[in-house]
Amino acid sequence: MAKKKQLRLIAEMARKIRAYRELKSRPRESQKYALDYGTMRRPHTGKMLPVLAWQDVRRESRLFSLLAGMRLFGVGRLFTRKSWLEDHTEPSYWQITKVKVDYTAENLDHGKAWGILTLKGKQESEVKEVDKAMYHDWRLVPKHMEQQLKDFVPGPEPPVRYVPYPPLLRAMLLAKHKKAAGSVLAEEPVLPLKRDVLLSKDYFRSQEQEAQRTEGTAV
Amino acid sequence: MAASVWKRCVTAAVKVKCLSPSLSARRWLLSAAYTDTKVWEAREKDPQNLALLATTMDRTYDRNLPVSSLSVSRFVDNISSREEIDQAEYYLYKFRHSPNCWYLRDWTIHSWIRQCLKYGAKEKALHTVKNKVQYGIFPDDFTFNLLIDSYIKDGNFKSACSVVEEVMLQEAFDRPSTQILSLYAMGRYQATRPQLTVSEERALGASLLICGLQQDNTVGLSAQLLGNALLGKVEMLNGIHAVFRGMPLYWGHGYLGRALALMERAAAASGDVKLTKDAVDYTRDLLQELSSTSDSDSSGAESAGEEDEEKKEDHVDEADQAERAKLPQYVTRFKELSSQLESEGKVDSASFQDSASALAHQNLAAAEKPDLEQYLSRVQGWEADNRQLIVREKEMRKKAEQEKNERLAAKAAAQQA
Numbered sequence: 001m002a003k004k005k006q007l008r009l010i011a012e013m014a015r016k017i018r019a020y021r022e023l024k025s026r027p028r029e030s031q032k033y034a035l036d037y038g039t040m041r042r043p044h045t046g047k048m049l050p051v052l053a054w055q056d057v058r059r060e061s062r063l064f065s066l067l068a069g070m071r072l073f074g075v076g077r078l079f080t081r082k083s084w085l086e087d088h089t090e091p092s093y094w095q096i097t098k099v100k101v102d103y104t105a106e107n108l109d110h111g112k113a114w115g116i117l118t119l120k121g122k123q124e125s126e127v128k129e130v131d132k133a134m135y136h137d138w139r140l141v142p143k144h145m146e147q148q149l150k151d152f153v154p155g156p157e158p159p160v161r162y163v164p165y166p167p168l169l170r171a172m173l174l175a176k177h178k179k180a181a182g183s184v185l186a187e188e189p190v191l192p193l194k195r196d197v198l199l200s201k202d203y204f205r206s207q208e209q210e211a212q213r214t215e216g217t218a219v
Numbered sequence: 220m221a222a223s224v225w226k227r228c229v230t231a232a233v234k235v236k237c238l239s240p241s242l243s244a245r246r247w248l249l250s251a252a253y254t255d256t257k258v259w260e261a262r263e264k265d266p267q268n269l270a271l272l273a274t275t276m277d278r279t280y281d282r283n284l285p286v287s288s289l290s291v292s293r294f295v296d297n298i299s300s301r302e303e304i305d306q307a308e309y310y311l312y313k314f315r316h317s318p319n320c321w322y323l324r325d326w327t328i329h330s331w332i333r334q335c336l337k338y339g340a341k342e343k344a345l346h347t348v349k350n351k352v353q354y355g356i357f358p359d360d361f362t363f364n365l366l367i368d369s370y371i372k373d374g375n376f377k378s379a380c381s382v383v384e385e386v387m388l389q390e391a392f393d394r395p396s397t398q399i400l401s402l403y404a405m406g407r408y409q410a411t412r413p414q415l416t417v418s419e420e421r422a423l424g425a426s427l428l429i430c431g432l433q434q435d436n437t438v439g440l441s442a443q444l445l446g447n448a449l450l451g452k453v454e455m456l457n458g459i460h461a462v463f464r465g466m467p468l469y470w471g472h473g474y475l476g477r478a479l480a481l482m483e484r485a486a487a488a489s490g491d492v493k494l495t496k497d498a499v500d501y502t503r504d505l506l507q508e509l510s511s512t513s514d515s516d517s518s519g520a521e522s523a524g525e526e527d528e529e530k531k532e533d534h535v536d537e538a539d540q541a542e543r544a545k546l547p548q549y550v551t552r553f554k555e556l557s558s559q560l561e562s563e564g565k566v567d568s569a570s571f572q573d574s575a576s577a578l579a580h581q582n583l584a585a586a587e588k589p590d591l592e593q594y595l596s597r598v599q600g601w602e603a604d605n606r607q608l609i610v611r612e613k614e615m616r617k618k619a620e621q622e623k624n625e626r627l628a629a630k631a632a633a634q635q636a
Contacts, residue, residue, distance in 0.1 A: 072357075142390065142469060
């Protein structure tokens with residue numbers, strides 16, 4: 001049997017202290033997302049913003065730059081993003097419910113916000129953290145336009161389209177079915193173009209387990 | 220005129236000091252009942268030593284602990300001289316940059332504006348309202364009305380218009396009294412024909428537009444027309460992004476087109492709503508100015524070097540260029556619509572300023588009454604909240620003392636043992 005692992009208590013303590021100090025010295029939102037508008041660099045990391053974003057950074061504003069000048073930090077107001085306005089015709093907006101502003105920022109223009117998203121006219125049911133609040137992309141929806149956005153009713157979803165399988169896979173499927181059931185498969189196997197399942201580790205694990213159960217042993 | 224004034228004095232709920240209003244142009248707009256400080260002074264006082272409060276707050280900030288909104292509200296309530304107003308401004312700034320910035324109370328803001336007006340620090344009040352990001356001053360509609368009225372009384376219409384601009388940025392044009400006061404202030408300011416920079420034009424246009432949207436009469440429609448025209452001018456000269464950046468405005472192109480659509484709607488509408496003549500004249504002058512500048516631009520660009528043209532194309536978007544190309548169409552359509560309006564008799568010969576004053580005479584008294592009632596109930600609500608905060612602070616202090624005594628006792632027991 002090998003020598004018992006030495007109890008390195010001081011190293012443990014040092015590890016804990018280092019973790020605590022790292023937690024305490026986390027950069028604030030205002031430090032992390034500060035930007036030098038002349039060179040388009042973030043002082044915190046020294047990295048430059050992507051070139052295609054430069055025009056937007058000069059012309060548009062961040063979410064909190066808008067929220068700082070509003071009563072109660074804009075809780076209950078609607079905000080759109082310029083990229084949504086360009087990409088989708090149906091209205092998409094965030095309705096802000098909770099705001100946590102970084103008070104160390106000089107103009108109070110960094111922080112986190114939570115709200116209810118309505119994407120392409122479909123409203124979600126839960127409050128989520130506002131994604132990409134630090135992007136220079138946000139626009140306030142004026143009160144006289146709010147009703148117009150909220151009134152939009154999304155049209156019915158287009159039906160799921162089906163396509164035939166590739167020939168080899170189709171042949172394999174038909175052969176499998178003939179082996180299992182003994183008769184020729186009457187209808188053509190089709191592949192739906194919309195996947196219902198969210199691909200994740202759990203999904204693949206459950207698929208493997210199912211395959212093992214059906215196949216039995218390897219040989 | 221005198222009869223309506225006396226009726227107003229009689230029906231006001233609170234005892235009114237019936238000063239005879241001057242019939243000249245410089246009228247007070249809000250009645251004395253509205254601007255009366257009696258209700259506000261009649262609240263229960265909470266006398267505190269300002270120096271003590273200041274040192275406590277400084278110590279709390281140094282120790283990185285949060286300062287409660289109650290201490291800030293006490294400080295502002297107990298201001299008694301002009302120097303203390305400057306100190307209070309500093310503490311408001313510090314509070315805004317502390318973790319509790321969200322909890323600045325409504326009554327603190329109201330009390331701050333009242334104190335500034337009382338000690339003659341109106342510029343200070345305007346400064347804090349303008350820099351609302353740094354001070355966190357977001358007054359409610361009653362307070363805004365008081366501030367605008369005090370500037371109108373002084374005849375300082377430029378500052379009154381800057382207050383209206385702040386109301387617009389907050390989109391607080393909910394009450395008819397605020398709308399009437401703002402339209403009056405803007406009408407008087409417009410009548411002085413000031414030289415406006417781009418940002419001032421933008422602000423004035425936006426305030427006129429948003430305020431006019433709430434009113435359905437001649438004044439409102441003319442305000443909308445003027446607003447759309449001013450914003451269209453900024454859009455033509457500087458592009459749409461210069462229009463809606465930082466303002467609660469719609470980002471769609473074609474503000475001049477919307478102005479013309481308004482005129483068309485006014486021409487087609489069957490009611491009594493008209494457009495004032497000077498609004499239509501102003502739009503005509505604006506369009507002429509724009510078309511003359513665009514003509515000189517196009518003739519100048521041919522002679523300019525290639526570099527300049529390239530730079531211009533960088534700044535000017537495709538959509539903005541398309542908008543500028545529509546300018547001659549706008550001019551012709553405007554001529555048709557204005558002749559149509561005149562033929563239908565929809566052009567009101569009174570100026571914008573006069574119509575706004577007439578509106579104020581008629582409707583302000585009626586608009587003030589619900590405001591006053593709401594204000595009284597609101598003040599009572601604030602007092603209740605204030606009392607609750609004081610009670611809560613006392614409880615917390617007691618609890619902290621108890622815990623401290625327990626800790627000391629435990630330490631003494633541990634030392635003895």
